[in-house]
Amino acid sequence: MTQTRLEVAYRRLLRRYPSRWRQDHGDELVATLLDLADAGGRTRPSPADVVDLVAHGLAARLGASLGLVPVVVRHRVAILALASLAALSTDLFVIAEALPDPWPAYAGYMAGGGLTFGPFVTIGAAIYPLPVAALAAVQGGVTILMSTGKITHLQAALDTSLELLRASA
Amino acid sequence: MGIDEMREPTFLVLAALADGAKHGYALIHDIAAISEGRVTLRAGTLYAALDRLTGEGLVRQSSEEVVDGRLRRYYDLTDTGAEVLAAQVDRLRSNAAAAERRLRSRLHPGGATA
Numbered sequence: 001m002t003q004t005r006l007e008v009a010y011r012r013l014l015r016r017y018p019s020r021w022r023q024d025h026g027d028e029l030v031a032t033l034l035d036l037a038d039a040g041g042r043t044r045p046s047p048a049d050v051v052d053l054v055a056h057g058l059a060a061r062l063g064a065s066l067g068l069v070p071v072v073v074r075h076r077v078a079i080l081a082l083a084s085l086a087a088l089s090t091d092l093f094v095i096a097e098a099l100p101d102p103w104p105a106y107a108g109y110m111a112g113g114g115l116t117f118g119p120f121v122t123i124g125a126a127i128y129p130l131p132v133a134a135l136a137a138v139q140g141g142v143t144i145l146m147s148t149g150k151i152t153h154l155q156a157a158l159d160t161s162l163e164l165l166r167a168s169a
Numbered sequence: 170m171g172i173d174e175m176r177e178p179t180f181l182v183l184a185a186l187a188d189g190a191k192h193g194y195a196l197i198h199d200i201a202a203i204s205e206g207r208v209t210l211r212a213g214t215l216y217a218a219l220d221r222l223t224g225e226g227l228v229r230q231s232s233e234e235v236v237d238g239r240l241r242r243y244y245d246l247t248d249t250g251a252e253v254l255a256a257q258v259d260r261l262r263s264n265a266a267a268a269e270r271r272l273r274s275r276l277h278p279g280g281a282t283a
């Protein structure tokens with residue numbers, strides 16, 4: 001059977017797993033993903049599946065199962081990672097947009113190479129705010145979660161942040 | 170893994186295998202049914218669990234077939250897996266019964282306890 005685009009997408013995600021793991025379980029995992037996609041009328045991997053496969057692929061590489069890490073720790077690490085990315089993006093935004101140009105144009109070379117964006121100096125201005133917005137969405141979700149106790153709100157916020165991060169990738 | 174810390178997804182994987190061998194998609198489907206839709210395992214999570222449970226000797230690969238070009242590998246409980254699941258069922262039943270008794274004594278202690 002020729003590979004559909006969806007199967008190609010899933011197999012690309014499976015590259016996150018160690019090759020030995022892929023040899024052992026790759027085909028059955030792809031088969032299950034495709035069965036699920038058929039049942040759900042899906043033509044692209046869902047953001048949640050992307051995160052799931054990347055996380056477990058990494059965990060398999062580390063020789064550890066995520067199941068051994070308590071959920072609380074896992075969530076704390078995820079939030080910290082997102083917060084770090086947001087802080088880095090904020091710094092880059094300031095460096096690129098607010099600070100003076102460290103490489104002024106000389107000998108006919110135009111700084112930014114023409115990749116400008118509206119009033120901003122670099123197109124990074126369109127990318128850097130996304131992780132910040134993602135973190136804000138998660139914080140908003142957590143705040144709502146604390147007040148309502150509904151996990152669905154946090155999931156909605158996480159889905160939103162994943163979409164934002166995907167848009168920036 | 171001690172059964173003390175058995176997490177719900179692990180319990181549900183073992184429970185879904187209790188009545189016979191199943192492949193990945195059927196397992197996810199059955200786990201959703203057993204948990205009345207509360208738990209839908211992602212495929213990566215399921216195979217990480219199956220890999221771990223196989224390593225712990227609670228689950229084993231039983232057979233495989235190819236349907237429409239897709240590999241279906243069936244997993245089955247080992248005898249140890251069945252024992253661990255049965256022990257966990259006893260434990261949950263005992264905990265649930267104790268909780269239920271205490272809730273009853275809270276609701277009917279002469280009709281007036283806040």
